[in-house]
Amino acid sequence: MKSHSLKALGRHVRVAVFLVVAAAAPTAQMTVSALADPQAAATSADFADIRVGGDIATFTLQNGMEGIVIPDHRAPVVTHMVWYKVGSADEAPGKSGIAHFFEHLMFKGTKNHPAGEFSAMVAAIGGSENAFTSNDYTAYFQRVAKEHLGTMMTFEADRMANLVLTEEVIAPEREVVLEERRQRVENDPGSKLGETLDAMLYVNHPYGVPVIGWKNEIEALNKVDAIDFYNRYYTPNNAILIVAGDVTTDEVKALAEETYGKLERRAEPGERSRPEPQTVPGEQTVTLSDPQVNQPNMRQAWLVPSYNTAEGTDAEAIDVLAQILGGGNTSRLYEKLVVEDGVAAAAGSWYQSSALDDTRFMIYAVPRDGTTLNELASATSAVLQNVIDNGVSGEELERAKKSLLSSTIYAQDNQATMARIFGVALTTGGTVEEVQAWPARLASVSVEDVQAAARKYLAGSPVTAFLKGPETASGAANTAATGQKS
């Protein structure tokens, strides 16, 4: 979804919106007793007992690498992931894009295996593989038949320590990344404006730099940059192994000791300490008028605490607030702007809950014909102000909690989703225990908590971004820019 432009890039795949949302909505091993009353539809209190990933196990290797095992014996398949606690926000100034570029380079050769051999092996056994980079993490995964887990771990451990980089492999890959930037960002005005919005929102903080990097800085990245980055961050004590699927903890631990366990600690990456983001005074609105735009829209962003930086249950309260305010077709924004007043074609809100540092709360809306973007912004502000002034109802709270908590049950159906939930949490300052206790904490949120969170975090003026065609302020079609066949 374009208005949710996520800061996660893959070698091939954009990480689904669900990934980030999921970290706020972890999964569960639901016990039947939690839903004991067959006469009534489940209530949020029923879901509060869920312990996310009920029978998962954890271990730590002697070199400091952590391991998590998430059993799911329904099919003879495993998802094998290695997450590194490094992302674009850990890059040195002027080297934007190195985390993501380096992720691409991890698919090149090592001392033991020439370029392409690992991927050829994955293909030969019918596996799938990929990798992705975000602000706070970089992860690599394969999904294979369970008997091949050891082979995958051998290859993955090998490239953690033995990568060989030459200018010959780096040069074409840099072009690939520049094409990726053209495809994702430069071809799409909405994505371009997303970069502007982040740059304005995250003042004095690296979340304001795009994960893929600025074009001129990508162009300048070289072998030395890549090797320096590798030698600082790609070390077992900065990595988390996650295996989900048809395995036991003992099997995984034994394989991990034979493979990752043999690696030396290569570095001490140090504290992930970034400058504190600043809230600067003044109304901030940016407008991008682009002839490519045929449908205007509006985004507003507030700097808010993440699960890692929030106090008490503030993050849980913000999660509930995002759901009540704009989480679906019965939400406040949708009801008021789309259904009642008919000023918007779509409207909603969204909280990027998982981040090491302070993060963003977003409201987005698409105007209907006859509504200007300024009018739309006033309309969303009024809906938000109503929550700040008058709070939310008990019914709204109950529905929002049920919706958020039930996603933990649905997540159980997919082993890769489970693996990602723990990976995101553990690379953004969370712990296994916090993920597991999330349903109980979310269930404890009160209507007062939701109103207090709205007052505390959303009462200030947001950064507002308007996207529109060159001469229109509303939904009127902009035919001048339409491509002509020739």
Place this chain on the structure above:
Amino acid sequence: MNFLARFETERPGSGQRRSSGKHPFKSAVAGLAGLALAGLWPGLAQATEIQEITTDAGITAWLVEDHTVPLIAVEFAFKGGSSQNPDGKEGLSNLLSATLDEGAGDLNARAFQGRLEDLVMRLSFEDGRDDFYGSMRTISLNADDAFEMLRLAVSEPRFDTEAVERMKTQLIANIRREKNDPDAIAGRVWSQTVYPDHPYGKPSDGTEETVAKLTPEDLRALQQRMFARDNLKIAVVGAIDAETLKPLLDHVFASLPEKADLKEIPDVQPKTGMTETVELNVPQTSIRVGLPGLKRSDPDFIPAFIMNHILGGGTFSSWLYDEVREKRGLAYSVGSYLISRDHSGMLMAATGTRAEKAAETLSIIEEQFRRMADEGPTPDELQKAKDYLTGSYALRFDSSSKIANQLVGIQIEDLGIDYIKNRNQMIEEVTLDQVKAVARRLLAGKTPTIITVGPNGA
């Protein structure tokens, strides 16, 4: 986004459904994913033991019972889809998919949506070119209520004017948003160009003008023509047994008309040798290069599927991937797709590259087409493709949602309930000569249709 969708193993969540316009190219590839069925590992057979059940009212469905997770996944499809849209009413089936859950029975849109949330169930609909899909997920303890909601949506949708107009506005906003998106333009122009006088050439989501004119009566007429028992396929996976499921299926589907009233769609060959260039001021040019492919029922389909895997189907290993991306860094995404519809087939390559490299990239793609026609793959390449295709099948069966999707796909293509067991063998039996022969059949002496969208016609 565009063809990257092929790497996604699941349908987008319901929350994204209406905000992400389903553009033609993506739909086409998603359709292929349903067909990308290969072999089977030992052990998978029991994981997906399929029961064919018949209800008292005579509805048949495929069921995989698995109580590990307290969820039920229901997938179903009616033959029909956007090719059934009447002329001038393009976008109708897409609007239908958006309005079925906007009020039904005694519940208006708000009440219906609220009830879905209270039941923590997920309900969504989607139209393809040849089929109209429905999807429901529920926790097993809410099954009775969830099936009742499904019944209401399928058989008693209200199509209240307010809800229909609201959905039209939303869909028109999506159409406007994609109007100048290079990949979306490439998809639309491709369809118009190769199927000029056929329903497949029409924009499946319609245009601003056609959607604006759609009415509740149009929706009701399409629903009544398309939702019937003789064109319905159902798969259910999860925590439910056959005896519990049967009356629930009857409750939802038994009252539908016996026979669908679908207009006949003629078979059609996509036009070759056409070149269309759309000028758009963006830094990266979108390229599509295509030829006639095969229908799923063609006896050469499986050899062609393997051939395409080698040419451009593999994720990080294919001729196009190696030549365009790995060796020359010309693109981030490059691949080829065998797209089979009920009445036509296409073989298409797609990529995006900086404008000044568009001509070079295009010539490399055409060169790989010729190489496949002239030389074909090596025995080693064939073996590797078979290994991948047979080995990767189980990855499509490791969740209830995925299994349900697969089972509906197999039924739609009429491949038979034993298909999952036999598929590996069918791939293993393909010979190098068969692959070379089908490569010649599809690629030799053909002039592809080429669509480019970028600056200065590059």
